[in-house]
Amino acid sequence: MPRYEPVIGFEVHVELCTNTKIFCGCSTRFGAPPNTQVCPVCLGMPGVLPVVNRKAVEFAIRTAIALNCGITKYTTFDRKNYYYPDLPKNYQISQNYASLGTSGWVDIDVNGTVKRVRINNVHLEEDAGKLLHPEIPGANYSLVDLNRAGTPLVEIVSEPDLGTADEALAYMNTLKNLLEYIEVSDCKMQEGRLRFEVNISLRESGAAKLGTKVEIKNLNSMKTALKCIGHETRRQTALLERGEKVFQETRLWDEAASVTRAMRSKEVAHDYRYFPDPDLVEIHITDEWQEQVRAHLPELPDAKRQRFIAEYDLPEYDARLLTASKTVATYYERAAAAHNNPKAISNWMMTEVLRELRERDIEPDDFPLKPEGLAAIVEMIDDARISGKIAKDVFAKAAQSGRDPGEIVNAEGLLQVTDTGEIEKWVDEAIAENPDMVAKVKAGQTKTFQALVGQIMKKSRGKANPALVNELLKSRIP
Amino acid sequence: MNGISPELVRHVALLSRLELSEGETCRFGDDLANILDYVAKLNELDTSSIPPTSHSFKMSNVFREDVVQPSLTNPEALANAPDAENDCFKVPAVIQEL
Ligand SMILES: [Zn+2]
Numbered sequence: 001m002p003r004y005e006p007v008i009g010f011e012v013h014v015e016l017c018t019n020t021k022i023f024c025g026c027s028t029r030f031g032a033p034p035n036t037q038v039c040p041v042c043l044g045m046p047g048v049l050p051v052v053n054r055k056a057v058e059f060a061i062r063t064a065i066a067l068n069c070g071i072t073k074y075t076t077f078d079r080k081n082y083y084y085p086d087l088p089k090n091y092q093i094s095q096n097y098a099s100l101g102t103s104g105w106v107d108i109d110v111n112g113t114v115k116r117v118r119i120n121n122v123h124l125e126e127d128a129g130k131l132l133h134p135e136i137p138g139a140n141y142s143l144v145d146l147n148r149a150g151t152p153l154v155e156i157v158s159e160p161d162l163g164t165a166d167e168a169l170a171y172m173n174t175l176k177n178l179l180e181y182i183e184v185s186d187c188k189m190q191e192g193r194l195r196f197e198v199n200i201s202l203r204e205s206g207a208a209k210l211g212t213k214v215e216i217k218n219l220n221s222m223k224t225a226l227k228c229i230g231h232e233t234r235r236q237t238a239l240l241e242r243g244e245k246v247f248q249e250t251r252l253w254d255e256a257a258s259v260t261r262a263m264r265s266k267e268v269a270h271d272y273r274y275f276p277d278p279d280l281v282e283i284h285i286t287d288e289w290q291e292q293v294r295a296h297l298p299e300l301p302d303a304k305r306q307r308f309i310a311e312y313d314l315p316e317y318d319a320r321l322l323t324a325s326k327t328v329a330t331y332y333e334r335a336a337a338a339h340n341n342p343k344a345i346s347n348w349m350m351t352e353v354l355r356e357l358r359e360r361d362i363e364p365d366d367f368p369l370k371p372e373g374l375a376a377i378v379e380m381i382d383d384a385r386i387s388g389k390i391a392k393d394v395f396a397k398a399a400q401s402g403r404d405p406g407e408i409v410n411a412e413g414l415l416q417v418t419d420t421g422e423i424e425k426w427v428d429e430a431i432a433e434n435p436d437m438v439a440k441v442k443a444g445q446t447k448t449f450q451a452l453v454g455q456i457m458k459k460s461r462g463k464a465n466p467a468l469v470n471e472l473l474k475s476r477i478p
Numbered sequence: 479m480n481g482i483s484p485e486l487v488r489h490v491a492l493l494s495r496l497e498l499s500e501g502e503t504c505r506f507g508d509d510l511a512n513i514l515d516y517v518a519k520l521n522e523l524d525t526s527s528i529p530p531t532s533h534s535f536k537m538s539n540v541f542r543e544d545v546v547q548p549s550l551t552n553p554e555a556l557a558n559a560p561d562a563e564n565d566c567f568k569v570p571a572v573i574q575e576l
Contacts, residue, residue, distance in 0.1 A: 018544050025547025034565040035555045039547075043555060055544035076532055083495050085569040132566060143566035146555075271493055276532030284538040 004202040004240060006233045007210055008168055009160035011197040012175055013153050014185045015127060016059045022126050022152035023050030023093065023280075030191045034132075034145035042150035044088030049279055052077075056124060056152035057100075057283060059184040061293045063154050064101025064122040066182045066300060071290050075100045077124075077280040080272045085144050086129040094125035094155075096274040100285075106178065108170040117171055118159040127151040148192075154184070160199065160210070165226050172196065172222045180326045183298050189221050196225045202236045202246070211236075212246040216260050218253045228253045232260055304329055312342035321350055328354070331364040331371050338375035345378050348395070356399050368402030369395070377405045389462050390414050418465045420472070426459040427472045441477050449473070482507040482514070 021028055024041035041048045064071055075098045079091040101122035107114050129146035133139070156175065162168050176194060179185050187194045196219040201211040216232060219225045236246050251260040299307070301323050308319035308329075323329045332349055336342045353374065357367060377395055380386045386394065386409055394414065398405045409415060417423060430452060431438055437455075440448040456469050487507045491498045498506065549555075552565050561568040 020544050020546050025542065025545065026549045027546045033552065035552050035567070036565075037549050038555045039549050043550075051540060051542045053544050054541035057541070074538075081493075085567075085572060131572065134563075140571045141563075142569050142571050143563055144569055145566050271489075273493070278533065281533060281540050282538040 002237075003205060004211075004233075004237050005163060005205045006229065006236075007160045007201050007203055008162040008229060009199045010156075010158045010162070010168070010171060011199075012156040012158075012172075013127075013195040013197070014063070014156065014179055014187070015193040016056055016152040016154060017183070017185050018053055018055045018059065018152055020053055021150035022053050022056045022124070023150055026150065028151045030188075032147055034143075035147060037147040038149070042088070043146060044090070050093065050277075052280065052283070053152060057285075058293055059152070060100050060122065060124045060154050061285065061290065062182050062297060063156070063179070063184055064104065065290075065294055065297060066178055067101065067104040067106055067119045067122060067156065069101030069104030069119060069122050071285055072098050072100055072102065073285055074098065075283045075285065077277045078274045079277050080125075080274055082272060084128070085142060086131050086146075086149070088129070088146060088149060092126060092128065093277055093280070094274075095123035096272075097276065099123035100283075106171075106174060108167065108174045110164075110167050110170045115161075115167065115170075117161045120157045120159050122154060122156050125153050125155060127153050160201070160213075165229050168198070168229055169222060169226060172225065177301065177325050181298060181301055181304075192220060195220055196222070198225060198229060198232075200229060200232045200236070202233065202240060211240075212248050214246060214248065214260075215250045216253055217250060224253060224255065227258060228260060231258065235260065301326075308332075312336060312346070314342060314346055318343075318346045318350065321354070322346060327364045328357075331367075334371035335375045335378075338372045339379040339382075341378055341382055344382070345375060348374055348378060352392075352395055352399075368400065369398045369405075370402075373398055373402075373405050380405070380409065384416055384418060384465060385409070386414055386416050387462060387464075387466060389457075390416070393462075414463065416465050417460055417463045418468060420468065423456075423460070423464050423468050423472055426456045426464060427469065427476055429459060430455045431476060438477060449477075482511045 015028075018028060020026060021042055024039050026037045026039050026042055029037065041050055061071060075095065077093050078096040080094045080096065081091045083090055099121035102120070104119035104122065105116050106119060107116050109115075127148050127150065129144055129149040132143040132145060134141065134143060158171070162171055176187050179187055179194070185193055189195075197215060197217050198219065199213050199215045201213040203209060203211050214232060214236070216228050219228055232251075239246055247262075250263050252263055254261050305316075305319045305323045308314050308323060309316060312319075314322070322332045328349070331353070332345065335345045335349070339345065353364075353367070353369075357364060360367075374395075377386075377391050377398070380394075381388060381391050390409075394405050394408050397403065397408050434452065434455060437448050437452050441452060453466070453469055453473060456473065457464055457466065460469075484503050484507060487498070487503050487510065490510075491503070491506075556562045556565070556567065559567045
């Protein structure tokens with residue numbers, strides 16, 4: 001056992017998928033030309049008044065409910081004051097005194113073991129703009145694009161309940177799935193929709209007392225967060241083993257060098273002088289409103305799993321695997337709607353589809369074989385038009401090219417042969433060519449019988465109906 | 479009277495990105511102390527039975543619907559900027575790479 005163990009907590013920033021910003025009607029669409037989705041409000045012009053986007057508040061309530069938080073009845077916005085060029089008002093509107101959701105939890109599955117992670121709070125705030133650095137070497141200026149400034153964010157703050165990189169990964173994945181499930185964000189990390197900050201301290205293994213906490217910002221993917229946890233754990237371990245102290249500080253992840261770097265303390269003076277924003281009035285979340293949001297909550301993973309078991313008669317194992325991600329569950333439901341054999345489709349999902357997605361590292365939406373195509377393959381097996389073996393080939397081809405499986409079967413002449421006359425011909429040929437095997441079968445060797453069936457299937461290039469082959473061969477060799 | 483140390487004045491100045499001379503640091507220390515003393519008069523009132531509020535008027539739940547409104551054009555957005563380049567606001571380099 002190592003002498004020190006990490007204690008890890010997360011702050012996760014989620015950009016909500018509202019049409020407009022949190023305090024003005026500017027669009028939140030990603031990828032627009034710089035400074036074209038801005039107005040006097042999100043540019044921080046003097047004299048403007050922010051007005052809250054109702055949808056953003058509802059999405060935050062939804063998130064808080066999904067994370068089992070208590071909902072604060074009277075919630076407010078506060079100003080967090082600091083200077084940075086991507087923040088045009090010189091303060092960020094956030095929630096400090098009355099977070100919208102508090103004291104929640106989420107269960108994560110760490111390699112088969114369920115662990116509960118406590119959520120300290122869920123609150124709303126606005127995103128900052130983007131700083132672009134000119135590519136001219138030695139340039140002493142930065143460029144600012146404020147399209148993102150004012151995009152609604154939900155920040156999810158966990159307690160330091162995670163102890164390993166595996167747990168951290170499970171936590172990040174669970175949150176991402178949950179947020180996709182409740183449809184508050186598309187969580188596209190490559191567009192910065194989901195961003196992580198971790199805090200890490202070390203303690204003597206098994207001890208209760210926590211060490212000094214270091215915060216690391218600027219983590220734009222799960223992979224980066226994991227690399228950062230590994231690096232920071234080693235850095236702090238080395239410090240402690242040398243008898244030195246860990247400083248409480250905020251560090252930045254430097255992707256190029258794969259290390260964390262201290263921010264200059266002068267620039268991050270943690271003195272935000274929060275105070276209630278006088279431009280924004282209190283939000284009263286009544287019980288009725290809360291109930292309304294709860295009633296319209298999209299189906300959560302647990303409920304979906306239960307429904308898969310009841311509606312499709314699937315084993316718990318299948319249902320758990322298929323509902324682990326919303327996009328996979330949706331793919332499955334579309335396939336199951338197209339052909340009524342839910343268990344067979346589940347088997348194909350668990351073995352073939354999930355493997356392909358994993359190997360290619362893509363989402364179901366980007367998989368060339370559409371759910372209806374998968375359903376068509378299973379239907380052709382069920383109708384005895386193709387064998388299971390041929391189906392695997394058809395699947396591989398369709399998964400590569402996106403071609404219609406029915407069309408592949410027709411174009412390549414893969415339809416199963418159920419014509420007894422044609423199969424008899426192959427059976428007789430095989431018997432004539434393999435007198436030794438026939439003798440062994442007559443002597444009672446069942447293994448050889450199967451080998452002989454294999455010979456016949458080979459002659460048919462996999463197209464003979466295996467059941468008919470079996471039957472005919474048995475009748476030929478009494 | 480509240481004592482405001484020169485260190486505290488320098489800290490507040492840093493947070494506000496103000497550069498003060500020695501003389502100013504001293505003068506603002508006195509000014510800030512006076513202001514705090516003045517506001518401290520409020521402490522003479524007994525407010526123990528009054529719930530804290532952040533607004534002087536009773537109003538809640540003022541919302542807008544999630545409907546896109548026209549934004550400014552890029553030239554309009556940059557019209558008041560002291561400096562611009564490539565459709566962006568141009569600002570002095572931030573020393574800390576973020
Ligand atoms: Zn705006």
